[in-house]
Amino acid sequence: MSFSNRNKAGFLAIELDGAGYENLATAVLAAESAGFHVATFTDGRVPGRANALQRAAFAGPVTRTIAVVPEVDTVYTEPFHISTQLASLDYVSGGRAGWIVTAAESPEAAAAVGRSLVQGEALAQEAAASIEVGRRLWDSWEDDAVIRDVATGRYIDVDKLHYADFETPPDFPGLGYSVKGPSIIPRPLQGQLPVLAAASLVGGGLVPADAVDAVLVSAPTPELLAAEVRDVRARLGASVAVVAELDVVLDSRGEAAAWRSLSAQETGRARFIGSAAGLTDLLDALLKEADGVRLHPAALDVELDELSRVVLPELRRRGSLRPPIQDGTFRELMGLAPAENRYATTASGASK
Amino acid sequence: MTRDIFQPSGQIQFGIFFQGVNSGTIWKTAESGSQTDFESFRRLVQTAERGKFAAFFLGEGLRLREHLGRPHALDVVGRPDAQTMLAALAAVTTNIGLVATQNTTYNDPADLAHRLSSLDLISGGRAAWNIVTTDNAWTGANFRRGGYLDHADRYRHAEAFVETAKRIWDSWETPTGPARRVLHEGQHYTVDVAPLLPRSAQYRPVLFQAGDSPEGRDFAARQADVIFSAHPKFDNAVEFRRDIVARSVAAGRGANAVQIMPASEFILAATDQEAQEKKDWVRSLQIGPQQAIAYLEQFWGRELSSYDPDGPLPEIDPVVEETSETRGSGFHGAKARQLADQWRAEAKDKGLSIRQFVTSKTARVDATFTGSYTAVADHLAEYARVGAVDGFNISPWLVPTGLDDIVNHLVPELQERGVYPTEYRGTTLRENLGLQTPVRSAESVQVP
Ligand SMILES: Cc1cc2nc3c(=O)[nH]c(=O)nc-3n(C[C@H](O)[C@H](O)[C@H](O)COP(=O)(O)O)c2cc1C
Numbered sequence: 001m002s003f004s005n006r007n008k009a010g011f012l013a014i015e016l017d018g019a020g021y022e023n024l025a026t027a028v029l030a031a032e033s034a035g036f037h038v039a040t041f042t043d044g045r046v047p048g049r050a051n052a053l054q055r056a057a058f059a060g061p062v063t064r065t066i067a068v069v070p071e072v073d074t075v076y077t078e079p080f081h082i083s084t085q086l087a088s089l090d091y092v093s094g095g096r097a098g099w100i101v102t103a104a105e106s107p108e109a110a111a112a113v114g115r116s117l118v119q120g121e122a123l124a125q126e127a128a129a130s131i132e133v134g135r136r137l138w139d140s141w142e143d144d145a146v147i148r149d150v151a152t153g154r155y156i157d158v159d160k161l162h163y164a165d166f167e168t169p170p171d172f173p174g175l176g177y178s179v180k181g182p183s184i185i186p187r188p189l190q191g192q193l194p195v196l197a198a199a200s201l202v203g204g205g206l207v208p209a210d211a212v213d214a215v216l217v218s219a220p221t222p223e224l225l226a227a228e229v230r231d232v233r234a235r236l237g238a239s240v241a242v243v244a245e246l247d248v249v250l251d252s253r254g255e256a257a258a259w260r261s262l263s264a265q266e267t268g269r270a271r272f273i274g275s276a277a278g279l280t281d282l283l284d285a286l287l288k289e290a291d292g293v294r295l296h297p298a299a300l301d302v303e304l305d306e307l308s309r310v311v312l313p314e315l316r317r318r319g320s321l322r323p324p325i326q327d328g329t330f331r332e333l334m335g336l337a338p339a340e341n342r343y344a345t346t347a348s349g350a351s352k
Numbered sequence: 353m354t355r356d357i358f359q360p361s362g363q364i365q366f367g368i369f370f371q372g373v374n375s376g377t378i379w380k381t382a383e384s385g386s387q388t389d390f391e392s393f394r395r396l397v398q399t400a401e402r403g404k405f406a407a408f409f410l411g412e413g414l415r416l417r418e419h420l421g422r423p424h425a426l427d428v429v430g431r432p433d434a435q436t437m438l439a440a441l442a443a444v445t446t447n448i449g450l451v452a453t454q455n456t457t458y459n460d461p462a463d464l465a466h467r468l469s470s471l472d473l474i475s476g477g478r479a480a481w482n483i484v485t486t487d488n489a490w491t492g493a494n495f496r497r498g499g500y501l502d503h504a505d506r507y508r509h510a511e512a513f514v515e516t517a518k519r520i521w522d523s524w525e526t527p528t529g530p531a532r533r534v535l536h537e538g539q540h541y542t543v544d545v546a547p548l549l550p551r552s553a554q555y556r557p558v559l560f561q562a563g564d565s566p567e568g569r570d571f572a573a574r575q576a577d578v579i580f581s582a583h584p585k586f587d588n589a590v591e592f593r594r595d596i597v598a599r600s601v602a603a604g605r606g607a608n609a610v611q612i613m614p615a616s617e618f619i620l621a622a623t624d625q626e627a628q629e630k631k632d633w634v635r636s637l638q639i640g641p642q643q644a645i646a647y648l649e650q651f652w653g654r655e656l657s658s659y660d661p662d663g664p665l666p667e668i669d670p671v672v673e674e675t676s677e678t679r680g681s682g683f684h685g686a687k688a689r690q691l692a693d694q695w696r697a698e699a700k701d702k703g704l705s706i707r708q709f710v711t712s713k714t715a716r717v718d719a720t721f722t723g724s725y726t727a728v729a730d731h732l733a734e735y736a737r738v739g740a741v742d743g744f745n746i747s748p749w750l751v752p753t754g755l756d757d758i759v760n761h762l763v764p765e766l767q768e769r770g771v772y773p774t775e776y777r778g779t780t781l782r783e784n785l786g787l788q789t790p791v792r793s794a795e796s797v798q799v800p
Contacts (some may be wrong), residue, residue, distance in 0.1 A: 021473045049549075051466060055470070058439045058443045061443045085435070091432055114544070146430070153641065155425060178493070183430075185431060
C-alpha cells in the first residue's frame with residue numbers, strides 16, 4: 001500500500017477530550033487553524049465526559065479540513081448502531097470521519113448494560129467482529145445504489161444492495177450473534193472510514209492487521225517511542241499506518257512544564273515535558289518513523305496555544321508535516337486508495 | 353383553575369418530522385434534493401428555525417423495508433442515524449429542539465440515556481427523545497439479542513426502560529453532583545450504573561411518544577411530555593385530546609401535563625384552487641403507477657405487475673395469511689384475505705382505479721391541510737382556540753425546500769392571528785414548549 005512516503009511528511013492528531021462539551025466548537029476550530037490534521041475524541045466512563053461520537057458529529061459542520069475521529073467501544077455497544085452512526089458521521093463531516101476502535105475492559109461498562117465482563121483475548125475478538133460488521137454494512141450499499149430512475153419508478157437499484165449476513169465465528173468466546181443488514185444508510189462518503197486501533201489489539205491472533213488502517217502505538221518514554229514504532233511496523237507490515245501516542249506538557253506562560261506536569265494524570269503513554277522547541281525536535285524525529293503522531297495535551301487550551309504558535313509552524317517550515325488537504329477526506333489524508341466495495345459486481349481485487 | 357380541567361393555551365407550534373423513508377417525500381422532480389447530504393438537513397433545520405419551529409424530528413427504522421423479500425425499491429430509502437445527525441445540526445442552530453426517534457427494544461437504557469444526555473448538553477438543552485417501541489424478530493435480526501421481545505410486552509418493557517432512564521437523569525443531588533448509582537433488575541435487562549453527565553439547561557431531554565394503541569396512550573399519559581400523534585383532523589384531534597386528558601388525569605398528572613402534536617402535511621398556495629391543483633400534482637408524484645401496484649403486492653403477498661394501475665383492483669386473492677412487518681411499522685398483522693375483500697368492495701363502490709385507491713389509502717389523507725395560506729391559517733387558528741392540539745408535526749413532501757412556503761407565508765399569517773410564536777421563549781426546548789421543569793423523583797434517592 002501507500003505508506004512508503006514514511007520518510008516524507010506525516011500528520012498530527014490532537015485529542016480534544018479536554019474541551020468537554022461546552023467549548024467544543026472553539027477547540028476544534030483552534031485545532032484546525034493550528035494545522036492539525038485530525039481531532040480525536042476519547043470515550044469511556046469518565047464523569048463529565050459526553051459521548052465521543054456525538055462530540056465528533058457536532059465538530060463536523062463547524063470545520064472544513066480536520067478529520068473528526070471518535071473512539072467507539074465494540075464490546076458493550078451494538079455493532080449495527082456503531083456502523084450506522086459512523087456512516088452518519090461521515091455524512092455530516094463531508095467525508096472526514098474515522099473510527100478509533102476500543103474494547104472496553106471495564107466492569108462499570110459491563111454492569112451498565114447488564115453483561116458479564118469481557119477480558120483478555122476475548123476483547124480483541126469482540127472488536128474484530130464489530131469491525132467486520134461495520135465494514136460489511138458500509139459496503140452493503142454500492143456507491144451508485146441510489147438511481148432515482150423516474151421511468152421505472154425505482155429510487156434504488158435493489159441489485160446494488162446486499163445483506164451483510166454476518167455471523168460470529170464458531171470459536172467466538174462470548175455470546176455468538178448474527179447481523180442481517182443491509183445498512184439503513186447509503187454507503188459512507190469515503191466508502192470505508194479509516195479504522196484505527198491500539199497496536200496492542202492488533203495482529204497475532206487478535207484483530208487481524210488487514211482489518212485496520214492504522215494502529216496507535218504507545219511506549220513508556222519518549223525515547224522508546226520511535227523504537228516501538230519500528231517494532232510494530234515490523235510486526236504488522238507496511239500496509240498499516242503507524243501513529244505514535246504522546247502526552248505533552250509544555251513550558252507556557254512563564255511556568256515550567258516540569259511544574260505543570262506534577263498535576264498531570266498518569267496515562268501509561270510516553271510523556272514529553274519541556275519547551276516547545278524541544279517538542280518540535282522530538283516530533284520532527286518521530287515523524288520520520290511514524291506516519292503520524294497523536295498529541296494528548298495536559299491542558300488543552302494551554303498546550304494548543306504553544307503548539308499552534310510555535311511547534312506546528314516550525315514543523316511545517318522543516319517540511320515534516322503534510323499540508324492539510326482543503327475539503328479532503330480522511331482517507332486522502334491517510335494516503336489510502338479509494339475503498340473498493342466487497343460486494344460490487346464490477347469490483348476487482350481485495351477490499352478493505 | 354383545577355388540575356383536572358384542561359386549559360387551552362390558545363397557541364399552536366410547529367415541528368418538522370423528517371421521516372426520511374417513505375412514499376410521502378417526492379424524489380422525482382428536479383427540485384428534489386439529496387436525502388442524505390448534510391446540506392439537505394442544514395437547509396431544512398435552518399428554515400424551520402427562521403420560522404420559529406419548536407422542534408426538528410428525525411424518524412428511525414432499524415431495518416430496511418422490504419418488498420416481496422427484497423429491499424423496497426420505489427420509495428425514498430436510506431437515512432442517517434438520528435442522534436448523530438442531530439448532534440451535527442446542533443452546531444448550526446441555536447434555538448430549535450432536536451428530537452431523536454429511538455427505539456426502546458434495540459437499545460440499552462444506560463447507553464441510550466447517556467447518549468441523549470450528551471445530545472442535550474452539546475445542544476445547550478434542546479434534546480428530546482421520541483420514544484418508539486417497534487418490535488419484531490425481523491428488525492431484531494440486526495441486533496445481538498435478536499427478536500427477544502413479545503409484541504404484547506413492548507410497553508411493559510418500554511416503561512421499565514424509560515423509568516430507568518429517568519432515574520439516571522434524576523440521580524443528581526444538585527445540578528452538578530454528586531450522582532447516585534441507579535440499579536434496575538428486570539425480566540429483560542439489568543442495569544447498574546453511576547451516571548456520568550450532569551443535568552442540562554432543561555434538566556433532562558424532553559420526552560415524546562409515538563404509538564397509538566391504548567397501551568401506548570396510557571404509557572404516554574404516565575411518562576411523556578408530548579405525544580406525537582396520528583390524529584390531525586379536527587374532530588379526531590378533539591377526541592384524541594379528550595382521551596389523553598382523561599388518561600393523564602387518571603395517571604395523576606393533571607389535564608395539561610401532556611401536549612399533543614399530530615403528524616401532518618401541508619399543501620399550500622396563494623389560492624384554494626391553486627392548492628388543489630398542486631395537491632393532484634403532489635399525489636401523482638407520491639404514488640406513481642409502480643408504487644400503486646407494489647402497495648397492493650405487499651398485502652397480496654404476490655406479484656401483480658400484470659394488472660393495470662388505472663384498472664380495478666385484482667380479482668385474484670392474497671397468498672399470505674397476514675401482512676408482514678417488512679414494510680415498516682403500521683403494516684403488520686392485518687388479515688390479508690379479509691382486507692382484500694373489503695378493499696375490492698370499497699374501490700368498486702367509489703369507482704376507484706388501483707392508483708386512485710392506493711392514493712386514497714396512503715397519501716396522508718386525514719393528515720393533509722390543503723388550501724390557501726389564509727384559509728389554512730384560519731383553520732389552524734380554530735385548533736388553537738379550542739386547544740385541539742398543541743402543535744403540528746409537519747412532514748415536508750419536498751427536501752430540502754419543503755418548508756419554504758410554510759415559513760414564508762403560513763407562519764406570518766398565523767402570527768398575525770396571534771396564535772403562533774413570534775419569538776422563541778427561551779433557549780431550551782422545554783422553555784419553548786412551555787413545559788414544566790421535572791420534579792426530581794424520590795425513587796432515585798432510595799437507591800444505595
Ligand atoms: C406519528 C407516529 C410516528 C411514528 N414514527 C416512528 C418511527 O419513526 N420509527 C418507528 O420505529 N416507529 C414509529 N412509530 C410507531 C411506533 O414505533 C409505535 O411505538 C409502534 O407503532 C407500536 O406502538 P402502538 O402499538 O402503540 O402503535 C410512529 C408512530 C406514530 C403514531
